[in-house]
Amino acid sequence: MLLLRLIVKNAFRHRLRALLTIAGVAIALTAFGLMRTVLDAWHAGVSASSANRLVTRNAVSITQPLPIAYKSRIRQVAGVNAVAAGNWFGGVYIDEKNFFANFAVEAEDFFRLYPELIVSPAEQKAFAMDRKGAIIGRKLADRFRWRVGDAVTLRGTIFPGQWPLTIRAVYKGARPDTDETVLYLHWAYIDEVMKKTSPGRAGQTGFFMIGIDDATRAAEISRNIDAQFRNSQAETLTETEKAFQMGFVSMSEAILMAITVVSYVVIVIILAVAANTMAMSARERLGEFAVLKTLGFAGPALGGMLLAESLLLSLSGAALAMVLLPAIADAFAKNLAQYFPIFFVSPRTMVLLPAFGAAVGVLAAVAPAVRVGSVRIAEAFRRIG
Amino acid sequence: MSMTRPLIEISHLSKSYRRGDQVIPVLSDITFDIAAGEFLALIGPSGSGKSTLLNCIAGIDAVDEGSIHIGGTDITTLSEGELAVWRSRHVGFIFQFYNLIPVLTALENVELPLLLTSLSARRRQEHALAALAAVGLPDRTDHKPAQLSGGQQQRVAIARAIVADPDIIVADEPTGDLDRRSAADILALLGRLNRELGKTIVMVTHDHRAAEAAHLVRELDKGELRVAP
Ligand SMILES: Nc1ncnc2c1ncn2[C@@H]1O[C@H](COP(=O)(O)OP(=O)(O)OP(=O)(O)O)[C@@H](O)[C@H]1O
Ligand SMILES: [Mg+2]
Numbered sequence: 001m002l003l004l005r006l007i008v009k010n011a012f013r014h015r016l017r018a019l020l021t022i023a024g025v026a027i028a029l030t031a032f033g034l035m036r037t038v039l040d041a042w043h044a045g046v047s048a049s050s051a052n053r054l055v056t057r058n059a060v061s062i063t064q065p066l067p068i069a070y071k072s073r074i075r076q077v078a079g080v081n082a083v084a085a086g087n088w089f090g091g092v093y094i095d096e097k098n099f100f101a102n103f104a105v106e107a108e109d110f111f112r113l114y115p116e117l118i119v120s121p122a123e124q125k126a127f128a129m130d131r132k133g134a135i136i137g138r139k140l141a142d143r144f145r146w147r148v149g150d151a152v153t154l155r156g157t158i159f160p161g162q163w164p165l166t167i168r169a170v171y172k173g174a175r176p177d178t179d180e181t182v183l184y185l186h187w188a189y190i191d192e193v194m195k196k197t198s199p200g201r202a203g204q205t206g207f208f209m210i211g212i213d214d215a216t217r218a219a220e221i222s223r224n225i226d227a228q229f230r231n232s233q234a235e236t237l238t239e240t241e242k243a244f245q246m247g248f249v250s251m252s253e254a255i256l257m258a259i260t261v262v263s264y265v266v267i268v269i270i271l272a273v274a275a276n277t278m279a280m281s282a283r284e285r286l287g288e289f290a291v292l293k294t295l296g297f298a299g300p301a302l303g304g305m306l307l308a309e310s311l312l313l314s315l316s317g318a319a320l321a322m323v324l325l326p327a328i329a330d331a332f333a334k335n336l337a338q339y340f341p342i343f344f345v346s347p348r349t350m351v352l353l354p355a356f357g358a359a360v361g362v363l364a365a366v367a368p369a370v371r372v373g374s375v376r377i378a379e380a381f382r383r384i385g
Numbered sequence: 386m387s388m389t390r391p392l393i394e395i396s397h398l399s400k401s402y403r404r405g406d407q408v409i410p411v412l413s414d415i416t417f418d419i420a421a422g423e424f425l426a427l428i429g430p431s432g433s434g435k436s437t438l439l440n441c442i443a444g445i446d447a448v449d450e451g452s453i454h455i456g457g458t459d460i461t462t463l464s465e466g467e468l469a470v471w472r473s474r475h476v477g478f479i480f481q482f483y484n485l486i487p488v489l490t491a492l493e494n495v496e497l498p499l500l501l502t503s504l505s506a507r508r509r510q511e512h513a514l515a516a517l518a519a520v521g522l523p524d525r526t527d528h529k530p531a532q533l534s535g536g537q538q539q540r541v542a543i544a545r546a547i548v549a550d551p552d553i554i555v556a557d558e559p560t561g562d563l564d565r566r567s568a569a570d571i572l573a574l575l576g577r578l579n580r581e582l583g584k585t586i587v588m589v590t591h592d593h594r595a596a597e598a599a600h601l602v603r604e605l606d607k608g609e610l611r612v613a614p
Contacts, residue, residue: 001506002489002496009488291484294445295498295545296473298466378437378446381480 003305010285011309018313021277025317025360026324028270029353033325034332035263036349039256044342048177049241051215053113054222056208057244059235065204066234068191073228074208079221082211084109085187091154091163093144100140102154102183104190105209107135113211116174123148123169131189133168137180141170154183159190161197177342210238267356274364278310282368289372290380303373310365311358318357322350390457391418392552392585393442398451400437411437415451415610417603421552424579424586426599433605435589436557442587443476443555444468456552473501477546477584479556483538485530485545491517492526495544502549516544520574536567543574547584554578556588560595572598 012018056074058064068085075083087104107128111117119127119135126148127133136146146152146167154163165185173180187205194202212221222238229236282289289302326345333343395417401410411434419425427435440446442453444460445468452459455475463471485494495513504512517523520540530538539559546554556575560568576598578584588599596602603610 002493002509003500005493006486006489013488287484288486291480291486292497293469294443294472294478296469296501298469378440381436381440 007305007308007312010281010305011312013281017277017280021274021313022317022320024273025270025314025357026320028266029318029321029357030324030328031266032263032356033321033345033349033353034328035259035266036352037325037329037332037343037345038340039259039263040346040349041340041343042256044177044179044340046242046245048116048175048179048342049245050116051218051240051242052212053241054210054212054218054225054238055241055244056210056225056236056238057206059226059237062206064234065201065206066208066236068203068205070229070234070236071208074210074225077221077224077228079212079214079217080210080225081213082109082112084113084209085205085207086110086209087187087190087206088158089154089156089185089190090158091156091183093152093154098144100143100181100183101179102185104187105184106187107184110184110209113209116178117171118174119169119171127168130166130168131186131192132165134165134183134185135169135171136167136183138170138172139180140183141167143181159194159201161193163189163193176344179342209241267360271360271363274310274314274360275367277313278306278364278368281309282306282372286372286375286380289375290377293375293377299373299375302375303369306369306372307362307365310369311361314357314361314364315354318354321353321357325349325353389420392421392423392456393419393587394452394454395419395442396452396454398438398441398448398453400434400441400446400449412441412448413609417610419585419587421585422579422583423601424576424599425588426596426602427587427589427605428591428593428596428602429605431591433607435605438605439555439557439587439589443478443553444472470501473498473549475551475553477549477551477554479539479542479546479554479559481558481561483530483535483542483562485538485541487530490527490529491522491533491541491544494530494541495548498545498549512548513544516548517541519547520544534567535563536570539563539567539571540574543571543578547578547582552585554584554586556586558590558592559588560590560592565594568592568595 056066056070058066071083071085074080084106086106089102089104091102092098093100111119111124123135127135134152141147148167148170150167152165152167154165156163163185171180191202210225212218218240222240225238226236292302293299329343329345333340336343395415398412398415399410400412401408403409415438427439429435437446441448442455444463448461452461458471460468460471486497489497492510492513495516496509499509499512514523514526517526520543522537522540522544525533525537525541530541533541554575559575560571563571572595575586575588579586586599588595590596601612603612
């Protein structure tokens with residue numbers, strides 16, 4: 001179709017300029033998508049948290065322990081249906097750069113609390129039977145090529161010494177935002193060793209994970225739990241799992257805000273670049289548009305042609321970004337798994353790429369399209385001779 | 386009015402430009418007719434308003450006062466949109482610098498005005514090919530303007546001007562950028578269009594040889610028009 005050919009040929013008339021514009025849009029949208037994905041990754045812990053779970057920790061600080069004896073008292077609070085002790089273990093596999101999260105948990109209650117961690121019953125049983133067993137996420141297994149039965153020794157940081165473990169199970173996440181990079185070992189194993197090596201640290205845990213029946217009663221139940229331990233030597237702070245995760249996230253609220261702002265600034269910059277391209281294109285070809293108008297093409301049709309050119313360039317860039325972003329995010333996910341265990345491009349971000357691409361295309365073309373559409377024929381000819 | 390009413394009737398046409406608070410009169414009270422089938426040359430010194438007058442007749446520039454009746458329609462009363470439609474049906478344009486679209490081939494350039502008609506793609510191509518054949522370029526259809534000589538480009542432009550079968554052809558210095566041989570060819574072609582297809586032609590020119598190709602020569606001087614000797 002002639003009109004379409006005219007639009008395509010005009011869009012690519014200055015090949016280098018067109019390709020640079022497309023590349024610019026593609027890079028800008030990829031950067032935008034990557035920043036959004038980082039933000040999503042940051043918030044993943046929050047979105048993956050369940051409203052039916054509470055976390056109780058030491059009111060003074062997350063680094064202060066709680067007596068394990070609190071468990072049975074928490075269990076008795078009305079509305080609580082499960083309690084599992086948990087500890088940040090902080091073990092290192094050979095070298096610090098092999099970082100991955102590892103927790104010591106009370107396995108039986110823990111897996112009841114976290115149904116999104118899917119383990120085969122046989123493996124779960126094998127883990128339960130082995131005090132020195134470990135259960136690992138699928139991504140972690142892939143990263144170190146670990147299989148069930150492999151022996152892995154962690155070097156303790158918080159709990160000194162070498163900790164020989166045997167992989168007994170591999171879990172997979174029920175949801176895309178479930179973290180599959182964690183290693184869990186038995187809380188009882190640590191406690192047993194502590195009893196022998198540093199008895200002062202036995203019988204303690206970092207936090208309790210709590211299941212409740214009714215999410216709407218979370219605030220009330222939290223208050224009741226904390227009331228149990230008021231004026232005791234270790235007062236507690238109970239909050240929803242989400243709030244607990246948010247505590248981590250909000251520490252870096254300023255950074256998150258900065259990334260959000262920058263991600264939109266990038267879009268605005270590329271809009272300015274694209275608008276400049278279209279303005280140059282319109283100015284150079286004003287005489288040609290005047291010729292088309294002379295032949296009888298209406299002003300809005302000419303503006304529409306320029307708009308179509310602009311959209312062609314910006315949407316080509318967006319299409320490129322839709323290919324680039326998942327590939328780059330994948331490379332990110334592989335290399336930065338220790339910082340961002342949940343790192344994937346959300347469908348929402350994938351939809352935003354063409355949407356912002358189209359917005360850039362339209363906005364970049366508005367002023368030049370109006371100019372081209374309202375070109376005064378006689379004056380344009382006087383300029384081109 | 387008699388039954389042979391002139392195709393173009395210009396009456397009391399005036400136009401001036403304003404530069405700051407200075408008013409520059411370009412055309413003052415011009416009245417004349419152009420009969421259907423006429424081949425008229427407009428001559429005059431540079432800056433005398435030839436292009437301005439031609440543009441007014443062709444409906445691409447606005448007048449200050451007066452009327453231009455063409456085929457019974459006073460085009461000075463038409464809106465911009467109506468004028469665009471009117472131009473596409475009634476006027477073919479030829480410019481000094483050809484003004485072809487550089488990214489399109491000769492054939493596509495000629496086809497362009499037909500996009501505004503209801504013709505099918507096939508019929509458009511047929512018409513465009515016929516127009517190229519009529520100007521003597523049946524074998525240059527796939528060439529881009531940059532691959533054609535000036536004379537050939539002007540032929541393509543003429544094919545584009547006649548492809549939608551307008552009654553009037555306006556040409557502003559159509560030979561101004563051409564060597565003598567090519568200029569003579571183009572003038573001969575315009576003469577043929579006038580004689581054989583009955584096109585009414587209004588041509589602005591500096592070139593007395595070009596003016597000789599016309600039936601009638603009118604001279605513009607200081608905004609006023611007279612029949613040249
Ligand atoms: N937009 C404008 N603003 C101010 N003056 C203008 C404008 N357009 C044309 N003029 C003036 O109007 C006069 C007539 O211009 P026009 O182009 O019609 O002359 P011309 O006879 O075609 O000249 P040439 O033979 O050099 O092409 C000139 O003096 C020109 O400077
Ligand atoms: Mg002129």
